Amino acid sequence: MKKSCRFILNDKEMEFSLSQGRSVLDLLRKDLGLYGTKEGCREGECGACTVILGRIPLVAYRPMPSCLMPAGQLNNTHLVTIEGLQGERPNRLQQAFINQGATQCGFCTPGFIMSLTGYLLEERTVTVQGAVDDLGGNLCRCTGYGSIRRAVEETVEPLLGKVPSLQGLIELDLLPAYFAGIPQRLATLRRKSPADSPDLTFERFDGNRPLIAGGTDLYVQRGDALNKSDPRFLIPESEPIRVEEGMIEIPASATMEQLRGDPHLIDQFPGWREKLLVIGSHILRHRATLGGNLVNASPIADCAVLLLALDAQIQLVSSQGSRRRFPLREFFLGYKELDLKRDELVESLLVTKHDDAQLWNYAKVSKRERLDIAGCNSAAVFTVNKGAFASVGLALGGVAPIPFTARRTMAWLKEKPLTRETFLGSMKVLQEEISPIDDVRGSAEYKRRLASALMADHYLHCFPDICSYHDFVKGGTL
């Protein structure tokens, strides 16, 4: 079923009727003939189709892969493609790519330009490392990235340490002048149709229609079917993360990047931003939502493992408006099986707010450090009282049919003294309660041993004065 959709595409207001589930990539290339956006993989893995989406005033601009975006989510947004950066000649960023030879076959290049422009538009302090980190979702097979790094350095040089403004970027020849008028134009657009999505999820329940949030799993699994579908939407990053009654309340629509950038979580968990870099890529983290990651029910889901260790609660809402709240670990019943009724949706996740920083760790092992599905991942949160464990949160992915809460290990550790022996002993308990299987991510034996290694990593990270790598080697638990 086609529905009307109103948005600004580059410098032009658009209104047309389209299949709500059609991917923005197909909309751009096949319907609108905008060929600057390239199709590389249709999985969000290569970044060749990166566009920038602006939603004002709720959020600013975000780079994201257009292959995983349903066109129906474009309502009231500013969609920027490579064509939308175009002046008569290359801008400063484009010129830096030319100067450094950072484009060879050229197929990945528009995606890189869009990701980097997106980085500059995100209202964060500019650093070279930050810019490079944000290119993690863009693959180039030609350059080996040396020239791309140099182009990044050349581009961000005048902005280092600053938080660029829209106007500043226009003045530096990094954005075309029409961007200055966009906030006003978006406001006008929103007055005409106040809802971002023609079908707000919680209000009109219809279990027969697919529900798409970020689409990062769904479009990979069944993109062709969704392309023709009439889905309901949960718009990524449409609600803030709040603190209420001593709980950090994370809406299901929160993106992984929103999670990564949340000031409360950053305060509570030292190293939060850096550790979460291994989850997806920057452009994917702008699409992938927490709710989506949980209901996809992958036994290796990065956010599930993280939130299980944090002892999060999950809150569900039914079509009748009734709510259920219970520990997230009870949500996962079996392989791809959830405690979620047909007329229920995940509304939010809740994590207890602490005023002081917590001892925690998150680690993941995959073939490529970033943007790869883990062989195993694990998170742990420890509280300590008088030299003993007061409480332990420990979860692992890839070792069971569900994202696994190591309850027996957690219980065993409780009130045990912080010693090497305890650490080594806990790894034996852990081995007894996990049940990994052979699959493409690794053999069962590998994952079994990796689980112990990740456990050791938690101890080494949180208690470096009590244990050393050698202890674990000698202890024979690895």
Added chain:
Amino acid sequence: MINPDSTYHVMGLTRYVDDRDFPARGLHCVVFFSPLAKGKIRDLDTSAAREVPGVAFILTAKDIPGENQIGGIIQDEVLLAEDEVNFVGMPVAVVYAWTEDAAREAVGRIKINIAEETPVLDPREAYNRNELIAPVRTFTLGDAEQAIASAAYVAKGQAESGAQEHFYLEGQVTVATPSEEGNLHLSSGTQAPTSVQRCVAKVCGLAMNRIEVDVRRLGGGFGGKEIQANTWACFAALGAQKSGVPCRMVLRRSDDMPATGKRHPYSSDFTLALDGEGKFLAFKVMYYQNAGAAADLSTCILERTLFHATASYYVPNVHATAASCRTNITPNTAFRGFGGPQAMFVFEAAIREASRISGICVETLQRKNLLKTGDCFAYGMAAEDAQAQRCWDRAYEHYDLQKRMRAIDDAQRKEKKTPGQLSRYGRGYALMPVCFGISFTTIFLNQARAHVHVYTDGSVGVSTGAVEMGQGVNHKIRELVADSLGIAPGRVKLESTNTTRVSNTSPTAASSGSDLNGAAARMACEMIKERLFKFMADEYQCAPEDFSLRQGRLYREGKACEVGWEDLVIQAYCSRVQLSAEAHYSTPDLHFDKSVEKGRPFAYHTYGTAYFEAEVDRLLGTYRIENAYVVHDLGRSINPLIDLGQVEGGMVQGIGWLTMEEMRYDETGRPLTATAGTYKIPDISSAPLDMKVQFLEDIYNDKAVKGSKAVGEPPFMYGIGAFFAIKMAAGCEKPSYCAPITPERLFGELREEV
């Protein structure tokens, strides 16, 4: 001058084959692939597929008007399966529909019933069953057996290297458009326009002159579109021929990865013999190449493996045997390095094994045996103007390697001495010298033609057989032509590669694109200049040799004349001087006699040395390549910015091959990692953080155009050094030479030690 293509790339203006409006009265094709690796087709049911609205027709093997045969060198590969399937991903039927959606839906409704047979997946098993693509080949020098018998140390072992997916960002693509006479125009993403032309002609049953193949540029090739573009071009052509309307064939990533060939996995047994001082005495090796289900280019690739058996080293006695083994995976194909990387990996493994048993340090063995000018290769050619030792020594000096390596050695020694202090993070290093022979080893391919038009306003159009795929060949030729005519590069336009303008092209491959086509373009320019100078000599009453062209002006005996380039051109035109030229270049002095496996297959060799440092997390089995320092000999660079990009890009691709890129198949031959989500190529944070490249600046290579050297493939093999740096950092004592060294494999190797 900067490559003008890059301006279009960064602005998103560049048009690849599929970046054009495709007519509504045009057909989209989607292929139905074999789901099984081996078996007899009992039944193929396309009836439900035909019912899908929008489907025009479905082709199977029996519908092919010409020959159902696409074998390049050996005629052993059908385009569409007839009565049996030989690999998962083998094309069985093609659906043509008015929308891509309809075609996809129809493919989903095709049913196939196959009497499944047990596939052969292991090349050694195939060898034992005598499933060979071609007879085994052996290169020999001296008497290896005798030398081994008298050696102080004999290192033996086995080395494994894996398949590698090309992962060109632009998938395989062809759009075929029929003309009113029933001729076909193909806009194709191929590295080998003539190969597509020949193959399409054969399959469609048409003469070659009725097929026009046009290639503007590719979004990456790396060898994956050398011969494997043919299949998809044939499907587009067959549809256009049958329907009379344009036909579009674009492989999605999810179809491209499982259906196309990869770099060949190799399994090899080696023996390296040395004397007491570490001089190499003999090398004996047996390579089992996993060719996949059909020959493709496997035999040529195997040949290059033999050419590079002793890598960058001199070994006086060699016995190298290679077998191309037929298995039930996708027919493997060309990939940057073309068999060379697999050979060099084995030899470097042999050096590590030799070091392990002799106690002589790896770098001593490497340096002591590096090729010198005059050293003879097993194939009978002597190294000319060898730069192996110079690159090596320059790397030591320039990057202060002695000091860097000592620091790491000291740390390792300290760790070994103090038990109980085993460190979680280990550092390691490795040097990787590369010597790579330049020329197609199939000698007749070492030819190229170029067509140069000078228009009456002085602007220039150039057509050659080279295909631009990101390696900058068009721009190099532009600069060569501009230099030859003494005009600004901006005055020169490179046309698409088109079989009606330049015929019988060799593939753009073997690093030879600019060597061959650049030389032909220069020759064409010289022909035009000769005519212009002769014309001016008549005007000025002097000798043609008195003239030269520089900076857009005519010079006579070193002095600028009043005549500018544009004036000269228009005057010559009005005097009926021919302002176009076609030139043909063929590399001189190449010969090879397969009956004795001796000859001079290469015009020259390129050399270099790379140094890597890696850090391994021994707890988790993960690693990082931190430094990559290179000294590379590419003669006189035509464009240093392009060449730097080739060196860095090739090296990182090589690192990927031996580290994270893992092509896995299950026991039934089904590929497990043939998606973008499961097959990982290096991203920006896994490429070495600190990459430095230095070129030897004083080399003039008189065997190639303007003193340059080919650059495309050689840097790929630097990546082998990254593998050994990781191995050293891990500190495993047990010998294992198994690539790729994924975190899973490294984790396993580390645990075996514990």
